[in-house]
Amino acid sequence: MFKRQGRRLVGTWHVVWVPDSGRWRALPADGVLGVQDLPEAVARIGLRPGDPVFIRPDGMVDADLMHYVRSREFSTLERESKRNYATDTRLLLEFLSSRGVPWRRATERDLRDYRHWRCVAPENPERISGAKWDREEAAFTKLFRWGQVRPMPVDVSRRGDRAADSVSSRVSWLTPRTWGLWSDVGLRGLTPAGLPAEALIDCPSVG
Structure with missing residues (x-):
């Protein structure tokens, strides 16, 4: 079936990944969620191997984010970029859910608080670097632009939203x-x- 992102925890967002052809696990004889041929159904709606599927805390597939994954903005990303962006987005969704805030109603304050937690908060044992924050910010910007969230809670093109201590890893050959x-x-x-x-x-x- 799908590959799971980390452990599946009740009450949290998680991501599963569409497997490559021939890599699906054995499926129940009576189908999954009423679908008899899940690989065929996944392909029919336009999902590709490596695409993420966002599962809400109630255990249901998020239809809105499914549209995002199939959008031109996301579907044209490289496979590894899809994995990175989806993983980063899941963590933000989890943070917003802890506040009872749907992602379409996220504010600049929500993203400032999230950035503080990710990068600065001493009680967070897994703080990230400025370069990592800028990558996450790019993922969030893509989602919020696609969702036409106004005003933008975060925007990678805004100087103040980028990390001051970010170090570029660009290599010229x-x-x-x-x-x-x-x-x-x-x-x-x-x-x-x-x-x-x-x-x-x-x-x-x-x-």
């Missing part, structure tokens, strides 16, 4: 040609033309 040029000029003392740099000093002037 050199092409083989650039690496060779750098090696020749920086290490071997050659000119960009491949000649010894000192040879230019000894060359007689022309003209």
Whole structure:
């Protein structure tokens, strides 16, 4: 069947993942929730392997978030990004539920409090870094924009919402040609033309 995200706890949000073809567990003969062929039904509604399914604290699939998962904004993400975004979103949903706040009614204050808990609160033994918060913020921004929540409780494009201590992990790779040029000029003392740099000093002037 689905793979579960962590332990299934009564009264909490959790996420299950659509498995790859051929990786479904044995299903009950009488079906699941009245559905006889669950893999076929999942494919028919447009879910793909690796897609998350959000389960509310009452144990029911959240239809609203199902639409979000199938939306262009979410469905075009890479599989690993889907997993990361869904995992981060589940934690926010859990926090909002503890306050009795549906995600569509979340406020800036709710997100500030959540950020404080995630990043700063000393009573939280699993505080996260600024870079991790910025990734979570990107996930929340995508959800709130899709849901047209106004005003936006958090927005990754707002300078004040981004973590001041975030360190970029962007890596720039050199092409083989650039690496060779750098090696020749920086290490071997050659000119960009491949000649010894000192040879230019000894060359007689022309003209």
